[in-house]
Amino acid sequence: MGTHSTAPDLHVVFFPFLAHGHMIPSLDIAKLFAARGVKTTIITTPLNASMFTKAIEKTRKNTETQMEIEVFSFPSEEAGLPLGCENLEQAMAIGANNEFFNAANLLKEQLENFLVKTRPNCLVADMFFTWAADSTAKFNIPTLVFHGFSFFAQCAKEVMWRYKPYKAVSSDTEVFSLPFLPHEVKMTRLQVPESMRKGEETHFTKRTERIRELERKSYGVIVNSFYELEPDYADFLRKELGRRAWHIGPVSLCNRSIEDKAQRGRQTSIDEDECLKWLNSKKPDSVIYICFGSTGHLIAPQLHEIATALEASGQDFIWAVRGDHGQGNSEEWLPPGYEHRLQGKGLIIRGWAPQVLILEHEATGGFLTHCGWNSALEGISAGVPMVTWPTFAEQFHNEQLLTQILKVGVAVGSKKWTLKPSIEDVIKAEDIEKAVREVMVGEEGEERRRRAKKLKEMAWRAIEEGGSSYSDLSALIEELKGYHTSEKE
Template sequence: MAEPLRVLFIPFFVPSHINPMTDLACAFASRGVDVTVAVTPANGALIRRTVEQAASAGHRIRILHYPFPAAEVGLAEGIENLATVHPSEEGKIYKAVDLVQGTHERLLREQLPDAVVADIPFHNLTYAAKKLGIPRLTFYPVGAFSVVVMGRLEEHKPHAGLAKGDNTPFLVPDIPDNLEIVQSELPNFLRIHDHHAENSDQIRKSSRECFGVILNSFYDLEPAYCDELVGRDARRGFFLGPYPLWSEKDDVEKAKVEDDGKCLAWLDTQESRSVVFVGFGSFKCFSKEQHWEMARGLEASGRPFLWALKEKNLPGDTAAWLPEGFEDRIRGKGLVVRGWVPQVGILNHPATGAFVTHLGWSSLMEGLIAGVPMITWPLAYDQFLSERLVLNVLRVGVRMWDGYRSSLPEEAADAVVNAEAISRVVSRFLPPGSADEELEAVRKRAAEYRPRTRTAVKEGGAAYNDLTRLIDSLKAFSPEAEWGDSAAISTPYLGFLTASPA
């Protein structure tokens, strides 16, 4: 019997990358691949349960820990990802990316996998892997739309001639659709000189030169952008999403086990498709003023709502972050839950009728998986671009706010969405069958994605077939056929290959 294909996965230090990459690793393992997920100890705790469940099902999958350079970057022991640091210390996490290069190369030499799937920031691994004759795949936690649009903005820089503060809408050049954006909503790295901006050319070069890229999408979702990406932004593209469906995380009954009666039992008391779920992930948080406006707007809307309030991000007395008596007044009609919530279970619950979301890609995909219309409220990074996909291409949502917005925290703090605007949008989401024809059309299109996403990962589906294509390509891989005599290359990024093992 032939030895199974061995693949090493290395995610970036943030849960929104670690968790979906682990879901993808489970998909590989379910197809007979021998999988190792390399993470630092604290980040390993985030995925232990998922990996153990896959292993208990008989799949070859394990966690391999390597040290996080906390002391070297000035972080306390156990602080190892972007979700656990203050925004002012995010640069220390990115500094760790540079410091673990030697460790990653050592892992490659020790493990000698048949392939390595490494996250976007680890661009050096393309060349380290090539030196060892190993194909590297770049992991994207987003879809083709985001990669293509960011690539064209970076390539053409249509905003370069705009004066600071000029928010005149302009077309994103050289993409399949006519989509406009404004300067304040551009991804952060196109507006400020941060770590991503410093490394963007190297990241793009690495993605173009590696074996291929893996994206959290499926061809039928965004075919024009999948076609645009292959050959221009990558040599090969494999569209393997939605990642969560590979590990069947959309099951409401499974979520009830972890929910401890907080959310799903309350949803059981509500009417079908009546509840508006408000959830903004765990990375960014609002000002106190915006929390108050949110509370007032939700209360005034008259709609049942479930609000996931990230208490750990609120300094001081958390009670002061909501209007006095708010939770008493909305009791029975609304529910505020502090801390973790089973978002997938909530979205797939029959009572949930809309999703107020920041459009982080994982949340966007979870909304599509559930077939729930979205109320868009992007906050940073590529989320304002994703809003164009949701509103203009897929047409499965409505915008919360048409006023000024910004991708930079210091500017976003001054862009408060008032209670009246929140109430006006949320109040539209009456149960299905209302007289709001525009909303009914949005709701119908959103519902169509529930079966479409599930079909993608089933045998014969677009993502299932692409995973088969990728595994077959890796089994047939030959360094000589791929690179000829150039496997032993010299690049500016290979200095760490001769460093002492970490």
């Protein structure tokens, strides 16, 4: 049986966390499995289901794939959340993160009932469902963990957790190195989550410990990356840290048509034709795209500095600004007459933007990003150099990968890990302008762009038949089939 053999006898269930940054790549991964003839089911909740239905119907129509959605009811009110609060972005907007995680934990019983009924061959569980491996163990179903992190970030996080190198420095701004990694990687204590650097036991630190526990109990991890991008860290994770891991990315590249690219995630706030028309009127590599992801939060004074910097840089730009940014009147953060002055030069999209479509357009020559791994990898796959602006989660590690190791990024100078930026954390317009210029113009910028384009070629090769990610997915499917048959014997 070759890697192409269809495996309808194999049923893999996906259980993504209820946040766009987790659901979007999970849908792409499910599509990849389905394209190999594996029956796939995605578990979600009523108000998140619409994000999957259109894509699944389209996939089913165009191919013979078996893709299903299983809808669990979400216990928002039981956990003290308002009715209808079913994803993390909504919860973060009202400061109810912990209630949201508690609600997600209450899905355990529904999951176990579903597993009893369907007996799938494997569950791909999001890292935040830290109890998933205990549930699957009852039915002897292997669990694969999906973090949504790069190999590098997984290695860096583990080294930080084991060796606590930030304890060796005497101030929050003193630089320390991460021990034992293949490259010298530097950071400061400010870039470490506060509860971790203060050694406090909080919801955050307890959750991190439970995620590590889930990894220990699981069959292995699925990584949205490709071997050639971070070979030293793929090896380090497997050999030094003893993790079983399969790289199957960049998963966003399974979206080939303009429609697929435009419709990933939520309903876009701009018509894709309008967006493409604007980009088509620009020279190659002349536009910088700015987006801070689905959960990052920016305050109005910071938006004002970004607006000022973009105008001063003289670059054409597309800027996706979420509706909840800037608090209150969305125009207060824009300098007077801004959009009128920059008509044709800058396009502001209020709300969700068709990111992959924009990044892959030849006019786009730079990406100012919060360094969430989905965005970073989409930038890499599009061959676009980046201005890096991490704020929380594992984003500072992704910045280190982009700037210190791959050398396709320029740091804007974000210094502090925080979920709630304050006025002291505001990065000044001149620093933003400098980083934008560095990425968009000049000889070093060209060098960076060449490196980025090379990574893009590698990314596309990895997912083609015979490529490293294609082959790793084949190996994983074969292994799951083997697990299944050895169980029967």
